[in-house]
Amino acid sequence: xxxxxxxxxxxxxxxxxxxxxxxxxxxxxxxxxxxxxxxxxxxxxxxxxxxxxxxxxxxxxxxxxxxxxxxxxxxxxxxxxxxxxxxxxxxxxxxxxxxxxxxxxxxxxxxxxxxxxxxxxxxxxxxxxxxxxxxxxxxxxxxxxxxxxxxxxxxxxxxxxxxxxxxxxxxxxxxxxxxxxxxxxxxxxxxxxxxxxxxxxxxxxxxxxxxxxxxxxxxxxxxxxxxxxxxxxxxxxxxxxxxxxxxxxxxxxxxxxxxxxxxxxxxxxxxxxxxxxxxxxxxxxxxxxxxxxxxxxxxxxxxxxxxxxxxxxxxxxxxxxxxxxxxxxxxxxxxxxxxxxxxxxxxxxxxx
Numbered sequence: 001x002x003x004x005x006x007x008x009x010x011x012x013x014x015x016x017x018x019x020x021x022x023x024x025x026x027x028x029x030x031x032x033x034x035x036x037x038x039x040x041x042x043x044x045x046x047x048x049x050x051x052x053x054x055x056x057x058x059x060x061x062x063x064x065x066x067x068x069x070x071x072x073x074x075x076x077x078x079x080x081x082x083x084x085x086x087x088x089x090x091x092x093x094x095x096x097x098x099x100x101x102x103x104x105x106x107x108x109x110x111x112x113x114x115x116x117x118x119x120x121x122x123x124x125x126x127x128x129x130x131x132x133x134x135x136x137x138x139x140x141x142x143x144x145x146x147x148x149x150x151x152x153x154x155x156x157x158x159x160x161x162x163x164x165x166x167x168x169x170x171x172x173x174x175x176x177x178x179x180x181x182x183x184x185x186x187x188x189x190x191x192x193x194x195x196x197x198x199x200x201x202x203x204x205x206x207x208x209x210x211x212x213x214x215x216x217x218x219x220x221x222x223x224x225x226x227x228x229x230x231x232x233x234x235x236x237x238x239x240x241x242x243x244x245x246x247x248x249x250x251x252x253x254x255x256x257x258x259x260x261x262x263x264x265x266x267x268x269x270x271x272x273x274x275x276x277x278x279x280x281x282x283x284x285x286x287x288x289x290x291x292x293x294x295x296x297x298x299x300x301x302x303x304x305x306x307x308x309x310x311x312x313x314x315x316x317x318x319x320x321x322x323x324x325x326x327x328x329x330x331x332x333x334x335x336x337x338x339x340x341x342x343x344x345x346x347x348x349x350x351x352x
Contacts (some may be wrong), residue, residue: 161191167227
């Protein structure tokens with residue numbers, strides 16, 4: 001008799017907007033603005049032409065909606081097919097990338113109302129991140145406090161490429177609001193507006209974009225730790241989404257080494273940097289590092305301090321989707337597999 005499969009939680013699903021989806025949720029003033037001026041500010045990554053919206057070719061539903069835009073099709077292709085207990089929606093709209101802050105705030109509110117009406121209220125297995133205009137923290141806080149009243153929202157969603165490092169004090173009101181509402185802060189691959197994804201400028205090729213985005217995650221993690229965000233907000237929980245984690249051990253070693261010599265520069269840090277990372281930061285699996293010898297992934301886990309901060313994700317409906325039956329090639333103990341594929345997320349997001 002086979003053992004029952006532990007609950008599966010997918011921590012990175014993308015629900016996609018179709019043209020016109022937000023019009024019912026925008027005030028007349030912003031509908032007219034959109035018609036007259038439209039989107040200004042999207043400097044994000046370009047998807048390959050061969051994979052529009054970065055989607056799997058089989059993920060485009062017969063309804064004509066975009067991949068990730070048809071709830072019934074998503075149910076069939078993802079939630080039911082893989083017996084997903086819960087799925088966390090991370091909507092990658094252009095709402096939070098606008099140059100006009102008031103327009104960005106209106107779009108973010110519309111995205112969140114659309115998520116409630118079209119996704120959360122229709123599918124009990126789904127939860128979602130709150131889309132916020134994070135470059136305008138005061139407006140982001142207003143939206144966090146408003147949207148958090150709905151139980152379907154389980155985290156605050158930011159993108160990893162920001163105007164300034166996320167440890168800077170200008171972003172602290174967002175963390176304060178997240179803690180006040182009992183929500184983790186998710187930081188997802190991508191971003192827009194000004195800064196390139198590397199410290200050396202824009203890359204030439206898509207493969208560089210896809211690989212080097214991990215540099216942005218590393219810079220943000222160093223900033224959050226060293227600027228003292230976790231000292232100021234000792235209950236803050238951060239999830240790094242779609243940034244990998246094979247680089248985490250060496251980054252912790254590097255920060256700890258420099259802290260032993262330079263900690264008098266940052267007396268607000270009362271612990272070694274690696275301790276903040278281990279206590280406050282979670283990592284999703286897709287795209288998971290795949291060393292030639294799968295056992296080396298287990299060494300990464302050991303050097304991260306264990307697997308209690310690893311969250312499974314598929315990245316549905318994108319082209320590099322990870323099937324839960326084939327995502328991790330290393331041999332995992334049943335207890336470890338249960339934690340990664342569901343238990344850690346159930347605990348973090350307070351799921352039953």
